[in-house]
Amino acid sequence: MSTDINAARKARIEAAALEYCKQRFGRKVVKIGEEIHRSIKWRPSFYLSKGPVIFAVEVEESLDGTIFKLSDNEIRQFAQPIAVCLACSLDVFQADAKQAKVKELKRNGIGLITVDESDGVATQIPCIPLAQHFSEEFLMEKLRDLPPRLKVAFRTAHESFTVNPGPGLQEASQIVEAIVDALALEAIKAGKLPSSAVNSGAADKIDALYDVFKQQRAAFGGARSFFKTYRNVTSHPARSAKEVMHRINVCRDGFFEAVRISRELSQAAKSLSYTLKLHLG
Amino acid sequence: MSKAPQLRNISPDQIVRNSDNPRLFFRPEEMSTLMASIKRHGVQVPITVYEEGGTYILIDGERRWRCAGKLNFKTVPAIVQPKPSPLDNLLLMFNIHALREQWDYLTIANKLPLVIQRFAAQNEGREPNEIELSEITGLSRGQIRRCHFLLGLPDKYMEMLLGELALPKSRQQLSEDFFIEMEKALRTVSNRIPGAVSNSDIARDALIKKFRENTIGNITDFRKLSKIATSVVNVGVQQQQAKKAIREILSPSNKVGIQAVFSAHFEIHYDERKLTLNLRSIADFLESIASNGHAPPGEPLVGLLRKVHVLIGRVLKKADEHRH
Numbered sequence: 001m002s003t004d005i006n007a008a009r010k011a012r013i014e015a016a017a018l019e020y021c022k023q024r025f026g027r028k029v030v031k032i033g034e035e036i037h038r039s040i041k042w043r044p045s046f047y048l049s050k051g052p053v054i055f056a057v058e059v060e061e062s063l064d065g066t067i068f069k070l071s072d073n074e075i076r077q078f079a080q081p082i083a084v085c086l087a088c089s090l091d092v093f094q095a096d097a098k099q100a101k102v103k104e105l106k107r108n109g110i111g112l113i114t115v116d117e118s119d120g121v122a123t124q125i126p127c128i129p130l131a132q133h134f135s136e137e138f139l140m141e142k143l144r145d146l147p148p149r150l151k152v153a154f155r156t157a158h159e160s161f162t163v164n165p166g167p168g169l170q171e172a173s174q175i176v177e178a179i180v181d182a183l184a185l186e187a188i189k190a191g192k193l194p195s196s197a198v199n200s201g202a203a204d205k206i207d208a209l210y211d212v213f214k215q216q217r218a219a220f221g222g223a224r225s226f227f228k229t230y231r232n233v234t235s236h237p238a239r240s241a242k243e244v245m246h247r248i249n250v251c252r253d254g255f256f257e258a259v260r261i262s263r264e265l266s267q268a269a270k271s272l273s274y275t276l277k278l279h280l281g
Numbered sequence: 282m283s284k285a286p287q288l289r290n291i292s293p294d295q296i297v298r299n300s301d302n303p304r305l306f307f308r309p310e311e312m313s314t315l316m317a318s319i320k321r322h323g324v325q326v327p328i329t330v331y332e333e334g335g336t337y338i339l340i341d342g343e344r345r346w347r348c349a350g351k352l353n354f355k356t357v358p359a360i361v362q363p364k365p366s367p368l369d370n371l372l373l374m375f376n377i378h379a380l381r382e383q384w385d386y387l388t389i390a391n392k393l394p395l396v397i398q399r400f401a402a403q404n405e406g407r408e409p410n411e412i413e414l415s416e417i418t419g420l421s422r423g424q425i426r427r428c429h430f431l432l433g434l435p436d437k438y439m440e441m442l443l444g445e446l447a448l449p450k451s452r453q454q455l456s457e458d459f460f461i462e463m464e465k466a467l468r469t470v471s472n473r474i475p476g477a478v479s480n481s482d483i484a485r486d487a488l489i490k491k492f493r494e495n496t497i498g499n500i501t502d503f504r505k506l507s508k509i510a511t512s513v514v515n516v517g518v519q520q521q522q523a524k525k526a527i528r529e530i531l532s533p534s535n536k537v538g539i540q541a542v543f544s545a546h547f548e549i550h551y552d553e554r555k556l557t558l559n560l561r562s563i564a565d566f567l568e569s570i571a572s573n574g575h576a577p578p579g580e581p582l583v584g585l586l587r588k589v590h591v592l593i594g595r596v597l598k599k600a601d602e603h604r605h
Contacts, residue, residue, distance in 0.1 A: 006307065006447050035353045041320065043353045061447075062309035067351060070320045095452065 006061050009089065013115045014059040017087035018046055020113065020121035021057060025050040040078060042071035045087070052241035053129055054082045057113075061092055063101035068110050072130065080241040081129035081248055085111035093124060109133030131248045132165055134158075142259050150175065150262055153280050157255070165251035166234035172258035173230060175280065177202045179265045180223060182276035183209060186269070203227060216268035219261070226261045230254040284363050288327060290356035293349045296330060296337045301371050303392035304343060304384060306446055316348045324349055327358040329373075331365065340370070341377045368399035375418040385446055386457045389420065390428035430464045431457060438485060454493060459500045463488055466503035466510075470527055473510040474520065477527040487533035494536070502539040506530060509539075509547050516550035523547075 022030065029049035036047060036056060047056040058067055068075075068084055075082045086105060093114045096102055102124065105112055111127025139158050143151045153175045161168020184205040187193040192212050197205060203224065210220040233254060238244040269276050328342025339346060340362065349357040365373060371392060396418060400409045415422050434442065438460065445455045463485065471478050478484050491497045509526055512518040526542045529535065567586075570578055578586070 009447075038353070038355075041352045041354075043351055060309050062313075064309050064313045066313035066317055070317060070352070 010059055010061060012119070013061075013087055013089055014045055016115040016119040016121050017057060017059060017113055021046075021048055021055060025055050036082065037078060040071055040074045040082075042067055042074070044084075052081060052238070052244040054080060055085065055127060056082055057085045057087050059087045061088055063088060063092060063096055063105060063112075065101075065105050065108055065110050068105075068108060072108070075130045079245055081131055081245050083111060083127040083129045084109075085113060085127045087113045087115065090114040090116040090120075090122075107135045107137065109135070128162055129248060131245060132162065132252070134252070142256060145263055146259070147266055149278055149280070150179075150266065153278075154259055154262075157258075161251070161255055165248050165255075169230060169233060169251040169254045169258070172255045173227070176223060176226060176258050176261050176265070178278050178280050179262055179269075179276060180205050180209070182278050183265060183269055183274060186272070186274035186276065187212065190274075213268070213272065216271060219264035219268040222264055223261050226254075226257055230257065286360050286362045289359055289361055291330070291337055291359045291361075292356055293346055293354060296328075296339060296346055296357075296359070298343055298346075299339045299370070299374075301367075301392075301395075302339065302343055302374060303371075303388045305388050305391065305443070306385060307344060307347065312344060312348065315344055316352060319345065319348045319354075320352055324354070324357050327360050329360045329362060329377075331362050333364060337361065340365070340373050366403070368396070368403055371396055371399060372417055375420070386424070386427055386461070387431055387442060387446060389418075389424070390431040393418075393425070393428055393432065427461050430461045433464065434460060435482065437482070441489075455489065456500070459492065462500045462503040466506040469507040470510040473513065474524050474527060477510070477524045478531060483533065484531040487531050490533055491536070491538060496536050496538040498538065498540065502543075505543040505547075506539050508551065509543060512547050512550060516547075516554050518547065518550055 018030070018032070025048045027048075030046065031048075032046045033043065034047075035043050036054060042056075042058075044056040045059040047054055049055070060067075063086070065086065068086075075084060093102065093112070102112065106125050109128065109130050109132075110125065111123070112125040113121055113123050115121050139155070143154055146154070154172065157168055157171035157175065159168075160171050180202050184193060184197055184200075187209060188195050188197055193208050197208055200208070206220050206224045206227070210217055210224065213220065230250075233247065233250050238247050266276070324345050326342070326345070328345050329340040330337035331340060332338075337359065342359075346357060375389070375392075375396070393414070397408050397414070400413075400417065401407060409417065411422050411425055414420070414425055418425075420428075431439075431442070442455065442457065442460055445453045446457070467478060467481060467484060471481075488497065488503075492500075497503075506527070508515075509523055509530075513520045513523050526546055529537045530539055530542055569575060
């Protein structure tokens with residue numbers, strides 16, 4: 001009885017979790033107890049690669065996420081997307097009756113898988129690359145001054161972003177486009193734009209609005225720049241892990257830029273006393 | 282001549298744990314706190330190792346070594362000592378922890394037999410007595426006795442305790458102290474009231490159940506169980522009465538706790554004894570005041586004595602009425 005009492009239990013959880021991850025993420029690259037990179041000050045229990053994404057798992061008999069917090073910045077800055085996950089026993093998960101610790105893991109972008117007494121494995125929190133994660137609280141802070149309708153739309157876009165940043169950014173762009181359309185429609189109604197403008201594309205509508213409303217040029221200029229920068233971000237497939245990481249970061253920047261532009265366009269509409277009728281998909 | 286200890290930076294991958302390390306529990310919460318500190322400040326206190334066959338065996342610092350490995354440190358500072366004898370290997374770990382953060386009792390208890398065995402091997406088969414054991418391990422004699430209580434636990438309860446100790450402290454229900462206090466009380470009961478415990482395991486199960494259900498609210502209640510057992514000799518309670526009370530407490534089929542039984546039938550006897558002792562010293566003091574040559578008592582004492590005088594009269598009258 002000279003060894004760590006928890007070691008046998010941890011070994012069992014690790015074996016079950018590893019098998020589960022192999023089935024989900026493939027068996028090509030599997031490293032056990034090795035570093036991901038010398039720049040990352042965390043050596044996970046094991047990690048696997050699926051395409052450009054690394055899935056790194058820490059096996060622990062607690063829901064404590066300290067090790068992830070300690071290496072969060074290094075993981076986010078790394079040139080390859082890394083999804084991190086905690087594997088623990090189902091008992092430990094269930095002991096967190098109010099889910100306080102589970103919620104904290106989720107808030108920090110940490111996945112969670114549990115292993116029961118008969119080695120049954122279940123995903124409790126899905127695992128996404130950390131660089132792709134931003135918390136609900138962070139998002140709500142960003143959305144703070146937006147009208148309720150836009151808040152709902154961006155939250156839906158965020159859900160898509162969490163699964164895949166490309167479509168998430170696309171949804172955010174569509175929100176900006178919907179505001180531009182609504183603004184153009186109001187301008188046509190007010191006789192500021194010709195009725196033919198209704199059939200123009202978003203870029204032309206922005207140009208027309210820019211020309212007409214001098215006081216609101218900053219907002220329209222920002223919208224024009226947004227479309228120019230982020231229109232084609234996701235149209236070409238990323239060929240390397242580095243490109244995937246770059247794309248995640250660009251999509252993330254684009255998402256927040258969409259929020260900012262939406263706020264400015266809403267304020268522009270308010271200053272023109274326009275009531276926007278948004279047609280969001 | 283053995284080489285002097287040297288400070289070196291060693292890769293955590295070159296270090297292996299010492300199979301003699303008595304530590305049984307590496308609680309994740311405690312490890313997290315240490316990990317955060319090591320990440321921020323590095324390993325401030327070098328670990329201690331000895332070299333053997335190209336690898337380094339840990340003598341002290343397993344938690345620091347584990348954290349350094351987990352944090353992907355390339356090296357950790359380590360004091361490299363000459364290889365100790367098997368007994369010294371163990372004793373070094375005991376003494377380091379006696380001076381620093383103490384281990385769980387079970388951790389110590391599990392290794393004590395090995396210390397005794399290795400001591401005997403170095404001393405022509407002679408086992409250390411309690412004083413020697415205390416000197417070589419750095420443990421107090423009280424700690425050694427507490428370890429012996431844990432070592433005497435049947436396997437079933439040892440496993441139960443291990444299961445509890447592996448949990449984070451906040452979730453532990455049955456502590457080492459619980460088992461130590463319970464065992465001490467059961468031993469006292471068995472010694473003082475023969476036949477009161479017909480089956481020790483049934484008694485243990487009943488006490489554990491009652492503790493889990495909060496019928497026994499505190500582990501110090503076990504001291505009251507001992508007091509019930511010693512009440513026959515100490516305060517003149519009838520043996521049958523004590524036996525009946527103990528059997529009731531040790532029965533798994535009721536919800537009778539130690540405190541309830543003690544308060545109802547035994548506490549008064551102990552209070553009486555305490556009062557008798559106090560009165561005896563008061564009587565001695567009053568006798569000395571009453572003697573010639575002593576200054577008269579001050580007003581506060583006189584006032585209090587008058588009050589007590591009236592109360593004593595009332596209690597004695599009540600006692601006389603009861604007697605007749």
